[in-house]
Amino acid sequence: MDVRSVIGGLSPLERKVLPLMEKHTSQSDLIAHAGLKDVEVMRAIQWLSNKDILTIKDDERDEVVLDENGLLYLKEGLPEKRFLRALASGPRSLAALEKEGLSREEVMSSLGVLKGKLLIALEKKGDVQEASITEQGRAYLKKDSLEEVFLKKKFPILKSALAPEEKFAFDSLLRRKRIIRQEKQKDKEIHLTSLGKELMHHKALLQEESIERLSRDILLSGSWKGKNFRTYDVEVQVPKISGGRKHFDNEAIQYIRRIWLDMGFSEMTGNIVQTAFWDLDALFVPQDHPAREMQDTFYLKKPKNGKVPQKLLRSIKEVHENGSKTGSRGWRIPFSEEVSKKLLLRTHTTVLSAQTIAGLKKSNLPAKFFSVGKVFRNEATDWKHDFELYQVEGIVVDPDANLSHLKGYLKEFYRKMGFTDIRMRPGHFPYTEPSMEIDVYNPKRKVWIELGGSGIFRPEVVIPLLGEDIPVLAWGQGMGRIMMAYYGLKDIREIYKNDLEELRAKKVWFMKEEEYGKHPGE
C-alpha cells in the first residue's frame, strides 16, 4: 500500500498517537503519555486499527494496590516497628505499650511477628508480662524490612512483574489486614502491524501539516496552497439525518391527481357527510339494498336528517318505483322520502359524480371529472379493511363514450400506476350497466389485487340527473391495496399509524412509467 496515501488519511489524533507506539504497547500507557483525553486516544487507536495499522488485543492482568492500612502504615510505619521502637528506651509492660499509640490489636499481632524473629524477649514480672528488645531487635530497628521496602514502592504494581524477594513481602502483607489488595485490571495490548511498522519509517510525513476542515480563514489567506488535505474514508457509514416530509399516502394521492389532470379530467370535491338521497337513492340503489343497513353504513345521530332537493327527489322516487320515463321497470318497491333524508358518511365518492352530473348542462359536454377522496365503511377492520379509506373516482360524460373507452382510461391509469397486467371482468353494482371489476397483477407477490368497480351509469341514474340518457363512464376504486404493495405495508391500517420515526424513513413515491413514449390503446 502507498504509505503516503495512508498517512494522508490519518486524522490529527491518529498522527499524535501513532508515534508513541514505539515506546508504549498498552492503551493505558498510551493514555498516560499522549497528553490527550482518554476518549481521544481510544478513538485514535480504534481508527488506526480499522486501517490495519495496529492490532488491539484485550489484556487482563492483576495489579497490586495499597489498601487503607497500607496507606496509614506508609506514613506511620508498620506496627511491629513502632512496637520495637517503643522498647528501645527500656522494657515495657504490654499494657503500657497500648498507651504509646498502639492499639490492642496491633500489640497482639506485632507480638507474634517480633517473637518469631527473636527481636524481643518476654518476661513475667509478677502478674505482668514485660517485653524487652533483643540485640537482633536493635539491629532490626536500623534498617527497613522487606515489607517496608515493598510499601514504599510506587503503586499500582503489576503482579506478574514482582521480583522473588518482593513476592515474599507481597505474600506476607497480603495475609495481614487491609494493607494491600489485588485488582483485576483491564487494558488493551496494542501492536503495530507490518503496515504500522512501515509508517514508523516515515515519521516526517506524520509531522507534515495537513488541512482538516476548510475554513473561512484558510480560504481568505489562501494558506491551503501547497498543503495536503487530509483524505477521508469515503466508505465509512455516516449518521442518519432527516428533514420535513409529506405523508407518504398524500404523496401517492398527488401522483394520482396528476395522472387524471394530465388526461384532461377536472377535480370534483364535496362533502363527506351526505344524505342517503345523494349517496344511494340518486344512484338507483334500491331502498331495501343490504348495503344500506347499519352494519355497512355510518349514519349520523346529530344532526340526523339533511336537506334534499325536492324536485329531484320526486323524479328519483318515481324512477325507483316504476322507472318513470327511463324505459326501465324500476325496482317496484315503495320509496320512502324519510329514508332519503338520513345523513350518513359517504360510502363512496360516486356521490360526488352524481352531484356533478346533476350540475352539468348539455353545452358542457363532453366532460371528464375525477376525485380522490375519503369514504367510510362501517365494517370490522382487519389487515386489508379499514373504516376510512380513499377512493379514486372518475366519470366521463360524453355522448360517444362507451365500454371500450372505459377499458382504455382504466388501462392507462393503471399503467401509470406501474401495473401492466390488468384484468377486467364482469361485476355488479346497482348503478352501472354494464359493470366491470378491475384486478391488477402484483408480479412481486404473484397475486391479483382486486381494486374495485367501474361501469356505465344506468339510464335510471343519468336521466333524472342530466335530463337525457347520455353514457357516463364511471369508476370508483380503492387505493389501499396499491399503497400496501408499494410501501410494503402488511396492514392497511399502518397508513394511519403516525409513528414519526417511520414517517421520516419512508421512501418517496416514485413511479417510472413503463413503455414511456408509446401512446396507449393503438
Place this chain on the structure above:
Amino acid sequence: MANILVSKKAVVKLVGKMDEKELVQKVSSLGTPLESIEGDVLTIEINPNRPDLLSEQGFLRAFSALTGKTPGLKEYVVQKSGTFCKVEKTLKIWPFVVCAIVKGLSFDEERVRDVIQVQEKLGMTLCRNRKKGGIGIYPLDKIVPPITFTTMPANDIRFTPLEYPKEITGGDILEVHPTGRKYGHILADQKEFPVFLDSKGTIMSMPPIINSHVVGKIDEQTKDIFIEATGPDLETLKSALQMLCAMFGDMGGTIFSVDIRYKEKMIVTPDMTPKSMKIEKKYVESRIGMKITEEVFGKSLSRMGHSYKNGIVLYPAYRTDILHQVDFVEEFAIGFGYENIPAIISRVATVGHEDPVEVLKEKLRDVLTGLGLLETKRYALESDLLQNRRMLLDESLVELENSWSEDRCVLRRWMIPSLLAILEENKHHEYPQRIFELGTTFSPMASEVLEEESLVIALASSEEDFTRIKQHVVALVESLGLMCQTKKVKHPSFIEGRCAEIVVDKKVVGMLGEMHPQVLTNFNLTVPVAVAEIRVKKLLDQL
C-alpha cells in the same frame, strides 16, 4: 354477497381440463368470481343481482350456455296438476301465495342438503332475509291436496316444527325455536299467524317461519314435492318459484302448476313462460364501442341463455335483474367476453382543472416541509374524550348513530387534539417533534354539517413556545404574499395570555398559542407544545 359450492368435476365436464389459473379466469368470466378450489369443491361468489345462480343447477345452466355447450333459451314445460291452493284468510302484512308441484325427482343426502341451502340463500338475498317472502318445500306423499292458506290464532296452532322434539304452539315457536327467534320479528304484533293446511286439516307449516317436522321435511325417499312461497311482494314470490322450478326441472323433475284461488281472482303458478324485450342492436353497439354483426349479436346473447330474433330478445322468466334494455348491453358483453372488447382512449380533448383548495393545500405542504415539519395523517372519526374532555371543552360535535367503538363515535371538530394524540403516541421518540396535518373538520348545524378543510401545526420540545409557533405561522402566511397579524384571545385549552387569533387582512383565519399544562397532562405529555390551526378556505379567500 353469497357463495355457493359447485362440483369441480361438473365444471370441468363443460370446459375441459385446464390449470387453476385458467379455471379461475373462465369461471370469473361469467361475473361469478371463483373464490377457492378445495379438492372437488369450487367456492363461487354470486352477486346479489343473480339469485337464479344460487344453486349448483342454476350456476351450471348459465355456465354451460356461456361455454357454448348448451346455448340459447332453456324452455321449461309446465303441466296442469289439477289441484289448487285456496286462499282463505291472510294477514295484511303477508297477503300473497304462489305454489308449484314437481314430480319424478330423486334425492340423496347431498341433494337434500343442497335444496335446504338454496331455500336459505334465496330467503336471505332475493327475499331480503324473508322480509319480502318465505319459501316452503314439502314431500307430496305426506300431504293431501288441495291445500288451504289461512290464518289461525297463535296459540291454536299446534304442530312439531322442523328439528324439534315435540308439538308446540305457534306462540311458543317464536319463543323457543331457533328459527322462530330469528324471524319472529316479521310476525310481531300479529294475533293470528299464517298457516298451510292440507285437505285433512294437517298443519303443514307456519310461514314464513317454519315447516312441520312431520309433513314438511324432504328426505332421500322423497320423489314428488310441493313448493310454496308466501309474502308481501308477489313479484318476488313468482321469481323465487320460477328459480326453484327451473332448478328442480334441471334435476330431472316434471313441473306441474297449481291454481291459486284468491277470493276475488284466480292465478296459475308457476309461469315459466320466457319474458321478452325490444332491443336495438345500435344501442348496444354504441354502449360497447364496436360494430357487431347480427350473427355475433345473437350468438353472444344465446351464450347468456337468451334467444334473439329481429330486435326481440326472449329471456328466462326468473331473470329478475333485467329492468331495461341496457341490461342486455352487459349480457352481450359477458357473452362476447370482456377480454374481447378493445381498450381505447377517446381522442376528443378536454381541459383538466384542479380544485383551488387542493392546490393551496399542496403549497402549504411544500412550505411546511421546507420548514422541517413532518406531515401526519389521522382518522376523521374520533372521540368526545379527545375532542372535548381532554381539551377542557364541552362543544357540540357531529355524532354517529352506529359506531362500533366509543373511540370512533364523533367526527373531529378541530384537529389540534388529533396532533396532541399523535404526540402522545410518539412520546418514546426523540424531540423536537414538529408535525402538521391537513384534513377535514366537521361542525354540526341544524340540518347539515359544516365541513372545512383545516391545517394544524404542533411543535413539541423544551424549546417550543408562543414565539416559535408564531414564527412558523408568519413564515407560512407571508410565503403566500399575505400579511399576518395576531390578536389576543381567551381559550380554555391554552395558557391565558399566550393564545391568539390569526388575522389576515382583518379576517380571522385561525388561532395559535401554547397548550395549557392541564391539557398536556391529559395527553401525558411532559414537554411544552405550541400549536396553530388554520381554516384553509379562509386563507384561500384572502388570496
